[in-house]
Amino acid sequence: MADSDQEPEIKDEDLVARTQSGDPRAFDGLVRKYSPRLYGLVYNMTSNHEDTNDLLQDIFSKAYRSIKGFKGKSSFYTWLHTIATNMTINFLKKRSRKYQMSLDDIDNGVQHDPQFIELTSGPDARREVNLKELQQRLNEAMMKLSNEHRAVVTMFDIQGMPHAEIGKILGISEGTVRSRLFYAHRQLQNYLQEFINA
Amino acid sequence: MNQDVHKLLRLKRYEMPSSDYFERFIDEFHHRQRADLISRPTLHILFERVMNAFPDFHVPRLAYAGVAMAAVALSALILFSQQEESSPAASFALNSPTVTRLPAGQGDIRQPVSMRPDLPPHYVLETRPVSYASPYSF
Numbered sequence: 001m002a003d004s005d006q007e008p009e010i011k012d013e014d015l016v017a018r019t020q021s022g023d024p025r026a027f028d029g030l031v032r033k034y035s036p037r038l039y040g041l042v043y044n045m046t047s048n049h050e051d052t053n054d055l056l057q058d059i060f061s062k063a064y065r066s067i068k069g070f071k072g073k074s075s076f077y078t079w080l081h082t083i084a085t086n087m088t089i090n091f092l093k094k095r096s097r098k099y100q101m102s103l104d105d106i107d108n109g110v111q112h113d114p115q116f117i118e119l120t121s122g123p124d125a126r127r128e129v130n131l132k133e134l135q136q137r138l139n140e141a142m143m144k145l146s147n148e149h150r151a152v153v154t155m156f157d158i159q160g161m162p163h164a165e166i167g168k169i170l171g172i173s174e175g176t177v178r179s180r181l182f183y184a185h186r187q188l189q190n191y192l193q194e195f196i197n198a
Numbered sequence: 199m200n201q202d203v204h205k206l207l208r209l210k211r212y213e214m215p216s217s218d219y220f221e222r223f224i225d226e227f228h229h230r231q232r233a234d235l236i237s238r239p240t241l242h243i244l245f246e247r248v249m250n251a252f253p254d255f256h257v258p259r260l261a262y263a264g265v266a267m268a269a270v271a272l273s274a275l276i277l278f279s280q281q282e283e284s285s286p287a288a289s290f291a292l293n294s295p296t297v298t299r300l301p302a303g304q305g306d307i308r309q310p311v312s313m314r315p316d317l318p319p320h321y322v323l324e325t326r327p328v329s330y331a332s333p334y335s336f
Contacts, residue, residue, distance in 0.1 A: 028224060035220050044210060056223070057230050064231070065246065103213065110212035115205040138210055157207035185200040188207070196202040 012076040019067050027067070030076070031060055037159070038084050044154040045088050045147070046095075047139045048102045055091055059084045074168060081169045085151055092147045101139055106131060134195065141191035149184040152177055 010029060018026035038059065043052040063083055070079055110116050110131070142150055151170065155161045156177070163174045170177070189196060235243070 031224055031227060032220070035223055036214070039215070039220075040211065043213065049215065053223075057227060060227055061231065061234065104215050105213075107212040107214050110209060113209060113212070116209055134209070135213065138206065142210075153207065157204050158210045185203045188203045189200055192203065192206055195206060 013072070016067065016070060016072075016076050019064070020070070024064075027064055030063075030080075034077070034080055035060070038080070040159055041081065041084055041154055042088050043104065044142065044158050045092065045150050047143055048099060049104055050102055051091070051095070051099075055088060056084075059087050062087065078165065078168050081155075082171075085169055089147045089151065101136075101143075103135060103139060106135055137192065137195065141188050144191060145184050145187060149180050149187075152180045153184045153188070156181055 012030065012033075015026045015029045019030070035056065039052060039056055042055050042059070043049065046052055046055070059080075063080055066083075070076065074082075142153065145153065148170075152166060155166045155169070156163070161169075163177045166177045167174045
């Protein structure tokens with residue numbers, strides 16, 4: 001698109017209004033802006049790249065078809081995340097148990113992350129953690145959580161959303177978000193014991 | 199909150215597809231949109247366009263209950279009227295001949311007409327047909 005460099009600076013409300021009035025190019029701006037973030041949400045809930053790709057296409061298609069019904073009672077961000085979360089949870093309910101993980105490559109930026117440095121460069125020999133192994137174990141641990149708990153963990157721990165926002169997206173109270181997080185962390189601690197105590 | 203678990207999970211944000219993935223994603227999105235438009239049933243598209251033309255139109259929830267109640271009442275009425283028509287008592291009343299009781303003194307109606315004193319006098323011709331035409335005999 002010719003104006004792709006300018007679109008990220010335009011406010012969501014303007015892009016939504018233009019899309020609602022029949023300008024499909026305005027929706028491209030919203031797709032560009034939100035696809036990386038939604039990718040992270042869906043991918044961390046499915047642990048499968050191909051499923052994430054298909055689901056993300058369906059999510060944006062649904063959002064495009066329903067955007068005329070968007071009244072702006074919540075932010076577009078919340079509205080879109082609600083669609084994404086509901087569709088992903090529905091997909092996971094139908095997905096066969098015999099699925100296979102299909103993990104993305106890890107960005108090189110992780111090598112400079114303080115947490116990763118702390119985990120891998122200590123004097124203790126046990127801290128020499130293989131990056132792929134850590135990725136595998138983290139994904140396995142995530143997949144042992146229920147869909148609802150995984151959604152909360154993904155949004156809070158990985159994407160850094162505040163409790164209130166998560167509550168709005170999932171249609172639950174902040175207290176429920178906190179209690180789900182508490183329960184999920186306790187479960188994850190058991191699965192990831194060797195990395196935490198390293 | 200468990201900080202150790204939180205820090206470990208934060209590392210997962212580095213799992214991302216290659217940078218050109220998202221550019222390809224938009225192209226694929228356009229492609230799928232076109233394919234979807236072609237493959238979707240016409241009625242579905244028409245319904246969606248009508249709904250988009252009237253975004254504020256929502257059928258009130260109670261309307262469904264009202265329609266359901268009217269349908270139930272209508273069905274019950276039809277069933278009831280059908281049952282009435284097909285009940286044995288009704289068919290007997292409609293199909294059997296009407297029995298009329300004669301007033302006392304009118305005699306037995308099973309008697310030959312010629313022997314009944316309550317009827318005016320009348321004449322019965324011989325059973326042989328009467329005709330002035332010449333018989334078909336040669």
